[in-house]
Amino acid sequence: MSVFSFYIFDRHTECIYSKRFAASNNAPPPRGAAGGGIQNGDVPASLRKASKDLDETKLIFGTIFSLRRMARQLGGADDQFLSYRTGEYKLHYFETPTQLKLVMLTSPNVGNMRTVLHQIWATLFVEYVVKSPLAPAEHTGGKGVANELFEGGLERFMEAVFRPQQ
């Protein structure tokens, strides 16, 4: 039961937030990248890594867009794509009425994460990002999303959901 990554896409099909979580038994610390932008432009290794991250967010968005369209085509206009599972991971999808898309990739044995995604949106995103007086209305390039309160709240929330044994 572990979470691998978490993404938020806005209604302009842009990735405004992405976060990778470390595997529980590995050394590398979790990295958070706001909007998938390049952080150190001069070092080739991190440039490559950043563009790889960018490609991955684009692939993920393309996948969820096509699957959502397929669900609408087959199930009717009110059908909602919820999740899909492969042998190695499970992707959970939640869309808000404002066409904000929350995507979470976890291990395959996880159950329904729809309520978790709804809570992340309602109690973390709306509270710390939407209601922040400094955040812009449109988060182009991820501006205004990765503030400290949201990041900290998200970390604590994920810890509480995925590592409840204490």
Place this chain on the structure above:
Amino acid sequence: MSVTTQHTTPTELMVYRVVFALLIINKAGGLIYTRTFAPGLQKLDSNDYLILAGTFHGIHAISRSINPAPPVPPAPGNRRPPTTGIESMESSHFRLTCFQSPTGVKFLLFTSPEQPNTDVIVRRCYEVYGDFVMKNPFYSLEMPVRVEKFDRALGAYLARP
């Protein structure tokens, strides 16, 4: 106890668990067999099914490359097992189970979300395919499936009388 879904008239008695349709996609992503067994999905014409099959074939490949899990070390002396693509997809009205044979043929099974044992059902469809299509000496590989015995065997297994 009478149970109704949104896609049937309220006076009809319908059980929750039902298989809606089966699609078979060949190695190249082309649709070679499509059949609906029970109402419940939107009516699509044959063109739409072709486009759907091609789209799913592409998505299946992409889902393998966005795998975020750390690679698992293989058993000593063995090759690392290949990453799998989409095996099942949930939506509010249906569940899609995808089984990919070792030769690259994909079996897409559309069922209601409450249907249990979809992997057993799709494997049985694969067995029926192997028995009636593959062993048919007149069937050309990767071509649309037009084998009457296959239709009959599949109907006997999946269609509700």
